[in-house]
Amino acid sequence: MNNDWYLDEDFWATFGSLMFNEETFAQGNDQALALLDLMDSQPDHILDLGSGPGRHALPLAAQGYPVTAVDTSAELLRELEQRRGQLPIEIVQADMREFVREQAFDLVVVMWTSFGYFADEADHARVLDNIRASLKPGGRLVLDLVGLEYLCRNLQPVHLTEYDDGRILVERPELTDELTRLDNDWYLIEGDQVHRTRFSHRVWSAGEIRALLANAGFTPISLYGGYDGDDYDFDSERLIVVAGEGG
Template sequence: MKETKEWFANWFDTDEYHTLYGHRDSKEAEDFVNRIIKKFLLTPCKILDAGCGAGRHVHSWASRGFDATGFDLSPNSVNLARAKSVELNVPNAQFEVLDLRNLHITNKWESEFNIVTNLFTSFGYFPVESDHKDVVRGFSFALKAGGMLVLDYINQKYSEKRLVPSEIQIKNDIAFNIKREIKDGFFTKSITYNLPGEKAQTHTELVKAWSPDGLSKLLSSEGLQVKSFFGDYNLNEYHEDSPRMILIAEKK
């Protein structure tokens, strides 16, 4: 079982991570969930959000009557998600702390869910290829036969064309110095900031540059057949210049 303090474990569990990415709001999640429900004519069932963060999508599913479970590696994010569940009064939203790579070796959730989601590029963080296979194996493990995977990822070509090498973003009086590059098949994003009275801190995000074909082959190797691609959160048709790469796959 993976037990680690890799970059994502450290960075995602900081307050500064939530400060930098705090623009992600619940309405965005609700709109996307509504579009998925409408597109695939979904009725309430069991859904698992793998890498759920602070639980925006889980809360959206639960508020619509779905039996929704989310897990994340970050205890801080899971605590935020649980607190929000109480605030929203959605007891059918459940959360646990778990590494994506360990889903397939848990003693629960085997063939339990009708839908598994992995959203907002909550995947592709690992320099070791076998770790990516373990994650996808976990998706397949948790799905019932005929169940649906919704995988939302960056679009490689779009991101390459629009890469901003450096910028400074100021959030809550914190200046985040951000540098980006593509190196060894990964998009890297180095984030440096200072807190009052502390030394500068740097976190480097690492996301694999998957092509549609490469990601499809990885899913297929674990019994997940890609049925369709979408290019944005409005579920428009995918093309090379789409901002996102959203795959819909079925467990064979």
């Protein structure tokens, strides 16, 4: 398995169209608006880390909030640039392990499991340190994750999706490393062609992610089971973390 899969432009070029399409952009729009409601927030400046082509940066900017969108993928950022129009979005190509802008943002969002990719645990702590340093006093971080509790109860060893355009995706996910990582084995069937990729990311239980954030100095920390602020439980498809900068 390639440990740096998340930096591989071929991965996003081949599998990106499954993730970024008009349907998922519409979902991103709803999620962004729900999050603003959940936090009752009027942020001055938002940082979207691992923004991709802007599923959340675009609707947040359309609400009038200046957004800085940071991502490593030149291709995905090009798509954001094309969609941006006159919206107040600053586009930065950078790695979240390196990107820091001292006390510049009052809201940082890391959406759709974009936190947790690194093989080295220290890199996750480093990203949290960067985020805390980039938050203004009293600012907040939102992490949109999949929780270990949901995976333990609901993960199917094989899952098949058939798309309207005829493509078929076969996923073979597996919890590994004492249930701390999700290894994925994907086969995308396109006519006679099969593209295969294997990639892995960290998964946390609710208690583990709370402890990780507390160790990084974040407080207060709230956990939700959805963008609307539902309670988190075994059947929550998302684990939404809202964490204060902690003073």
